[in-house]
Amino acid sequence: MKVKEHCGIVGVYADxxxxxxxxxxxxxxxxxxxxxxxxxxxxxxxxTMKGLGLVEEALDPRLLPNAKLSIGHVRYSTTGxxxxxxxxxxxxxxxAIAFNGTITNYFKFGTSTDTEFILKVLSEAPNIKEGIRxxxxxxxxxxxxxVLTNDGELIGFRDPKGFRPLVLGKINNGYxxxxxxxVIRQLGGKPLRDVKPGEMIYIKDGEIESEVISRDRVxxxxxxxxxxxxxxxxxxxVSVYNSRIKLGEILAENHxxxxxxxxxxxxxxxxxxxxxxxKSKIPMEYGLIRTLVAxxxxxxxxQDKRNAVLEEKFGIVKSVVxxxxxxxxxxxxxxxxxxxxxxxxxxxxxxxxxxxxxxxPKVKYPCYMGIDxxxxxELIASEKDEKEIAKYIGxxxxxxxxxxxxxxxxxxxxxxxxxxxGVYPLKFSYNLQVLESIFKKVS
Ligand SMILES: O=P(O)(O)OC[C@H]1O[C@H](OP(=O)(O)OP(=O)(O)O)[C@H](O)[C@@H]1O
Ligand SMILES: NC(=O)CC[C@H](N)C(=O)O
Ligand code: SF4
Ligand SMILES: [Mg+2]
Numbered sequence: 001m002k003v004k005e006h007c008g009i010v011g012v013y014a015d016x017x018x019x020x021x022x023x024x025x026x027x028x029x030x031x032x033x034x035x036x037x038x039x040x041x042x043x044x045x046x047x048t049m050k051g052l053g054l055v056e057e058a059l060d061p062r063l064l065p066n067a068k069l070s071i072g073h074v075r076y077s078t079t080g081x082x083x084x085x086x087x088x089x090x091x092x093x094x095x096a097i098a099f100n101g102t103i104t105n106y107f108k109f110g111t112s113t114d115t116e117f118i119l120k121v122l123s124e125a126p127n128i129k130e131g132i133r134x135x136x137x138x139x140x141x142x143x144x145x146x147v148l149t150n151d152g153e154l155i156g157f158r159d160p161k162g163f164r165p166l167v168l169g170k171i172n173n174g175y176x177x178x179x180x181x182x183v184i185r186q187l188g189g190k191p192l193r194d195v196k197p198g199e200m201i202y203i204k205d206g207e208i209e210s211e212v213i214s215r216d217r218v219x220x221x222x223x224x225x226x227x228x229x230x231x232x233x234x235x236x237x238v239s240v241y242n243s244r245i246k247l248g249e250i251l252a253e254n255h256x257x258x259x260x261x262x263x264x265x266x267x268x269x270x271x272x273x274x275x276x277x278x279k280s281k282i283p284m285e286y287g288l289i290r291t292l293v294a295x296x297x298x299x300x301x302x303q304d305k306r307n308a309v310l311e312e313k314f315g316i317v318k319s320v321v322x323x324x325x326x327x328x329x330x331x332x333x334x335x336x337x338x339x340x341x342x343x344x345x346x347x348x349x350x351x352x353x354x355x356x357x358x359x360x361p362k363v364k365y366p367c368y369m370g371i372d373x374x375x376x377x378e379l380i381a382s383e384k385d386e387k388e389i390a391k392y393i394g395x396x397x398x399x400x401x402x403x404x405x406x407x408x409x410x411x412x413x414x415x416x417x418x419x420x421x422g423v424y425p426l427k428f429s430y431n432l433q434v435l436e437s438i439f440k441k442v443s
Contacts, residue, residue, distance in 0.1 A: 006164060006221075006228055006370050007032045007088070007100040008074040010183070011146030013154050013203045014174025018064035020187065021072035024176070025055045027183040030230060031100070032074035035087035039096035039148055040070035046096050046150050050087045068174075069154055071146045073098035078372045079106065079439070080113035090115045094150050095122050095131075100164045100179060101142030101370040104426055107438050109138070122147065129211075132157055132200050136214045140427040142221070142369040144195075146177055154203040160216035161425060162197025163369050163416060165224060165235045175203055180233040194236050219416040219425035222406060223371060226360045227268045227331045238412050241271050246409040247359040247401065248275025248329065255399040256280050257355045259325040265342060266290035266314075272359035273329040282327065287320035288342065314342065322350035328395075332360045334373065336380035336393055343394045356390070356398040361406055361420035368426075368435055373419060375440055 008028030012020045018040040025036050036058040037050025042065055051058030055074060073088035079102065080086045089096040103114035111117040121138060125131035128149055135143075142163030147155040156177035158166045167181040171189030178184055181191035195201055198214040221228075224235060231241040248271065262284040264273030277284035291313060326346055333339055333356075343354050362381030366373045376382045380389055381400075390398040401409070403417050418424040424432075 006179075006224075007076055007098075008179045009072070009098040009100050009144065009146050009166075010179070011071040011098070011148065011154050011156055011177040012171065012174065013069055013206065014172035014176065015066070015068065016172060017067055017070040017174070019061065019066075020171060020176065021070040022055070022059060022061050022064060023187055024178055024183050025059075025072045025074050027186055028074050028179055029055055031179060031228065032076035034077055034082045035075045035084065036073065037087050037089050037098075038064065038070055038072040039089040039091050039098075040064070040067045041148060041150065041152060042067050044150060044152075046091050046093060046148065048089055048091045048096060050084065050089070052084055052087065069148055069152060071096060071098045071148045071154070076372065078102040078114075078370060080115075086113055086115070088115060089148070090119050092119060092123055095119065095128065096148045097122065098146050100144045101159065102368055103139045103143060104141035104368045104430070104435070105139065105428060114141075118143070118145065128153055128155060129200065129202065133213055136160065136198070144179065152204060156195050156201040158195045158197055158199060160198035160214040161219045161416075162236070163219060163221050165229065165233070166195040168192050168195055168201055174206070175208060177201060180230055180235075182230045182232040216427070217425070218414040220412070220414060221370065222410060222415040222417050223332075223360075223367075223419070225410045226406075228371075231268075231271055236412070238410065243410045244268075244271035244331070244359065245275035245278075246411065247331075247406065248272035248277075249279040250405045250409045251329070251357050251359055251399075251401055252276040252279035254405060255357055255401070257327060257357070257397065259327045259353070259355060261285050261287070261320060261324050262327045262329060263287040263320065263346075265328060265330040265338065269329050269331040269359060272331055276327070276329055276357065285317070285320045287317045287326075287346075289315040289317065291315060314345065316345050316349055318349045321346050324351055325353040325355070326351045327355045327357055329357050329359065331358070332363060333358055333380060333389070333393075333400075334363050335378055336389070339395070340393045347394065353396045354394070356393065356395045358398070358400045360401055361403050361417070362400050363419050365419050365422045366436055366439065367419045368424070368439060369416065369418070371419070375436060
């Protein structure tokens with residue numbers, strides 16, 4: 001969609017911590033591709049390395065020393081410009097933070113990004129634990145955080161509504177806190193549990209403490225299950241892969257259509273298409289090939305870059321679509337760029353009919369809790385109905401899940417669905433037009 005994703009964060013207390021952070025960031029690359037950074041603690045000082053681009057472009061692992069404590073971040077900006085000075089971790093020499101989410105009300109506090117706002121609140125407090133408490137009082141929105149201090153404290157915190165994931169695990173006889181459990185398992189560590197909404201994990205000198213600072217009604221981001229998170233992740237006990245299979249099954253059950261073949265739009269819709277194919281008994285074929293150079297187009301900051309990514313992203317297997325009635329499955333439609341291009345490719349290669357089925361509801365509203373959706377006027381479903389969308393993307397038909405079907409498929413009731421329903425589960429109330437003008441980016 002070319003929504004941008006969330007960010008990915010990691011914090012490690014273990015031997016060889018900076019290298020573990022580095023490897024974790026590579027495995028979290030799907031969550032942010034704008035910049036990457038690591039802060040480590042050496043001889044009582046915090047040292048930060050960061051750069052623009054993918055992890056391997058931004059950071060030189062040969063420069064990372066052996067140290068016990070570090071945090072890391074891959075960014076996709078939701079506030080500010082995405083420049084190097086804003087890249088994370090953001091450090092003032094005493095405290096460094098890596099943050100996933102969006103502080104919805106940060107603009108009321110006069111800082112230029114929400115990350116700066118968090119650093120300011122933490123720095124003004126007498127100690128880091130008190131800083132987190134003050135943050136919870138002041139902040140609205142989504143914030144999964146890792147914090148490192150020059151006193152050797154490592155903190156993991158998940159906002160009281162638990163919008164974003166955060167997992168605690170063991171690694172190298174120490175601890176790791178990361179955005180997704182799949183990363184911990186892949187590095188040979190052992191996920192222990194999800195950090196609870198409102199919970200602070202505090203690690204110092206190898207000792208670990210936990211305190212739930214505040215409780216609230218949980219509103220986990222449904223888009224993590226639909227698109228953002230890795231399919232091999234399990235979030236709050238719910239498998240992302242199984243959710244996607246179920247999204248596809250319900251899509252087939254309630255929005256089926258007669259056809260010869262089901263084709264997923266790689267990457268994230270593949271399990272949805274598997275579910276659809278199983279339930280509908282229409283064979284799935286891998287008709288669209290995602291080329292190796294492909295980046296996640298939704299995360300690209302400008303329309304030109306998004307188009308360039310799409311041009312080189314897909315190839316097509318003509319024999320799969322020629323003279324066939326084709327169902328194309330994607331996880332979401334945001335601006336409609338991807339689907340428009342794909343439907344044209346499938347028709348140009350001789351398909352008889354092209355029906356589009358989407359494993360999420362219509363995205364109609366922006367997000368202020370960690371995802372950089374475009375302005376509502378750029379969201380294709382904000383004003384168009386199914387027929388108009390089908391016309392725009394050149395399909396014979398298009399159908400989406402309803403919000404209720406999506407919640408049933410994911411299988412947990414405590415989900416945020418504001419971008420689909422317009423119901424924002426925030427702590428304070430806002431004029432949505434004002435929010436939209438504050439968060440709008442030039443794209
Ligand atoms: O309607 P649009 O604005 O074009 O956006 C929708 C597309 O963007 C996402 O894919 P993306 O390319 O970001 O990543 P993916 O390869 O992981 O699916 C999503 O999976 C859709 O395919
Ligand atoms: N995607 C994110 O989690 C972004 C974090 C933070 N709001 C930033 O702009 O850097
Ligand atoms: S508005 Fe949408 S993308 Fe944003 S947190 Fe809610 S479900 Fe996730
Ligand atoms: Mg996609």
